[in-house]
Amino acid sequence: xxxxxxxxxxxxxxxxxxxxxxxxxxxxxxxxxxxxxxxxxxxxxxxxxxxxxxxxxxxxxxxxxxxxxxxxxxxxxxxxxxxxxxxxxxxxxxxxxxxxxxxxxxxxxxxxxxxxxxxxxxxxxxxxxxxxxxxxxxxxxxxxxxxxxxxxxxxxxxxxxxxxxxxxxxxxxxxxxxxxxxxxxxxxxxxxxxxxxxxxxxxxxxxxxxxxxxxxxxxxxxxxxxxxxxxxxxxxxxxxxxxxxxxxxxxxxxxxxxxxxxxxxxxxxxxxxxxxxxxxxxxxxxxxxxxxxxxxxxxxxxxxxxxxxxxxxxxxxxxxxxxxxxxxxxxxxxxxxxxxxxxxxxxxxxxxxxxxxxxxxxxxxxxxxxxxxxxxxxxxxxxxxxxxxxxxxxxxxxxxxxxxxxxxxxxxxxxxxxxxxxxxxxxxxxxxxxxxxxxxxxxxxxxxxxxxxxxxxxxxxxxxxxxxxxxxxxxxxxxxxxxxxxxxxxxxxxxxxxxxxxxxxxxxxxxxxxxx
Ligand code: NAP
Numbered sequence: 001x002x003x004x005x006x007x008x009x010x011x012x013x014x015x016x017x018x019x020x021x022x023x024x025x026x027x028x029x030x031x032x033x034x035x036x037x038x039x040x041x042x043x044x045x046x047x048x049x050x051x052x053x054x055x056x057x058x059x060x061x062x063x064x065x066x067x068x069x070x071x072x073x074x075x076x077x078x079x080x081x082x083x084x085x086x087x088x089x090x091x092x093x094x095x096x097x098x099x100x101x102x103x104x105x106x107x108x109x110x111x112x113x114x115x116x117x118x119x120x121x122x123x124x125x126x127x128x129x130x131x132x133x134x135x136x137x138x139x140x141x142x143x144x145x146x147x148x149x150x151x152x153x154x155x156x157x158x159x160x161x162x163x164x165x166x167x168x169x170x171x172x173x174x175x176x177x178x179x180x181x182x183x184x185x186x187x188x189x190x191x192x193x194x195x196x197x198x199x200x201x202x203x204x205x206x207x208x209x210x211x212x213x214x215x216x217x218x219x220x221x222x223x224x225x226x227x228x229x230x231x232x233x234x235x236x237x238x239x240x241x242x243x244x245x246x247x248x249x250x251x252x253x254x255x256x257x258x259x260x261x262x263x264x265x266x267x268x269x270x271x272x273x274x275x276x277x278x279x280x281x282x283x284x285x286x287x288x289x290x291x292x293x294x295x296x297x298x299x300x301x302x303x304x305x306x307x308x309x310x311x312x313x314x315x316x317x318x319x320x321x322x323x324x325x326x327x328x329x330x331x332x333x334x335x336x337x338x339x340x341x342x343x344x345x346x347x348x349x350x351x352x353x354x355x356x357x358x359x360x361x362x363x364x365x366x367x368x369x370x371x372x373x374x375x376x377x378x379x380x381x382x383x384x385x386x387x388x389x390x391x392x393x394x395x396x397x398x399x400x401x402x403x404x405x406x407x408x409x410x411x412x413x414x415x416x417x418x419x420x421x422x423x424x425x426x427x428x429x430x431x432x433x434x435x436x437x438x439x440x441x442x443x444x445x446x447x448x449x450x451x452x453x454x455x456x457x458x459x460x461x462x463x464x465x466x467x468x469x470x471x472x473x474x475x476x477x478x479x480x481x482x483x484x485x486x487x488x489x490x491x492x493x494x495x496x497x498x499x500x501x502x503x504x505x506x507x508x509x510x511x512x513x514x515x516x
Pocket of ligand 1: 184185186187192268284286
């Protein structure tokens with residue numbers, strides 16, 4: 001009765017998504033997860049489920065209903081210090097396993113995530129609010145990083161360099177950086193973790209994860225499955241609680257050799273500065289301000305479908321969400337009408353209910369931010385084509401919104417709105433579109449809709465962005481590199497490139513090779 005449909009392998013390929021979904025009550029969903037043994041509420045340190053040392057807890061709320069799902073340990077400096085010691089001690093043994101041994105553990109972890117796809121997805125919808133179908137997709141996508149890096153573990157090759165002197169041999173070894181601190185956001189409660197932990201564990205690093213306090217349950221459930229998969233105690237630790245106490249402890253420790261972070265640009269800059277004292281390796285996946293450029297020669301249906309997906313996934317709460325929709329003047333009216341019609345069909349509600357396409361925003365601050373941006377835009381001349389107000393469901397639900405006549409003076413086009421608001425801006429020429437698209441400090445994702453192949457190349461090459469979708473709004477996959485230009489980040493995650501972030505290069509010169 002309470003079964004939900006499994007989705008296919010890829011989050012982002014709608015053709016692989018099965019559409020059967022049956023509505024479920026939040027209480028029944030919590031019960032289902034509890035019965036599976038995946039409702040964990042303590043931190044994980046050295047393989048032991050651990051309370052905060054002072055017994056403090058924090059409540060985890062369902063943003064769709066306001067109900068408290070459960071409470072989790074509220075940890076800080078002391079627990080983080082112990083998690084670091086545990087990761088440090090385990091590094092010695094984990095990094096010395098063969099690649100094949102580590103690979104087998106990761107593969108088992110992947111299999112367990114997939115066999116618990118429904119429970120993980122229910123947990124995610126409960127604590128984060130995204131529609132269940134998207135949550136099922138995120139589990140498949142997130143688990144995909146573990147599968148991919150289980151395979152990559154066996155392909156960490158070194159090099160032999162032609163020697164400059166006859167009696168020498170020159171080698172390059174690749175070795176794990178060591179203990180990694182991974183800090184992750186609430187908008188992808190599983191995938192942002194696996195994208196870091198997969199490559200880190202694959203090459204022999206050990207990890208301390210700090211998930212967002214809004215979405216710790218998915219992280220803890222995944223950690224429980226890692227233990228079941230045979231990943232040894234101490235290789236993966238999870239501390240939940242006070243962000244700056246945990247973050248500062250990770251930054252100050254000389255045992256932690258790398259910080260990997262996904263989240264806001266403001267916190268990313270703090271972590272980058274805080275890493276200077278101990279000269280840690282740093283990878284940052286930060287905020288975006290994605291332009292979505294619709295040219296006069298675009299296929300209207302493709303452009304509407306692609307823009308809808310790029311804008312409204314996760315209620316607009318993704319770093320790659322289209323934040324500015326730049327529409328050429330010849331197609332502007334047609335596009336605005338067709339797009340608004342499509343947006344109107346997006347059903348808003350509790351993500352556990354069948355047919356829901358838009359869940360709530362994560363919290364009241366997110367809702368207020370959206371309201372401020374709309375007020376700013378309308379006071380400067382934007383017109384509300386659709387939506388533009390809180391949803392009658394209350395809580396943090398907001399009506400899917402389309403704004404017309406937006407310009408680059410408005411907050412909605414200067415900063416990430418991180419909500420279900422699609423601002424339309426007009427442009428005249430290809431040069432204008434490129435200039436407007438690049439006029440930001442962000443450089444994560446960009447989208448281009450055109451039927452001209454030469455134009456698609458010209459524009460793609462000119463865009464200062466780490467990811468470009470041409471005639472496609474959903475582009476993330478574990479097999480391709482993900483990361484930003486400019487202030488959107490440092491480094492890349494996923495793909496064969498993602499593993500380099502967790503490896504040191506060691507040059508070895510073997511000399512005195514004269515003997516016969
Ligand atoms: P956030 O406020 O920066 O939080 C991200 C993580 O950092 C959370 O775990 C948070 O903990 C923690 N944190 C906050 N202050 C900290 C501090 N002083 N020291 C150490 N850790 C600290 O970002 P968010 O609101 O969760 O996520 C939204 C942002 O993430 C958006 O800007 C979005 O674009 C970006 N994002 C980027 C990518 C990418 O791949 N580029 C992907 C997803 C999201 P608490 O939550 O417990 O406070």
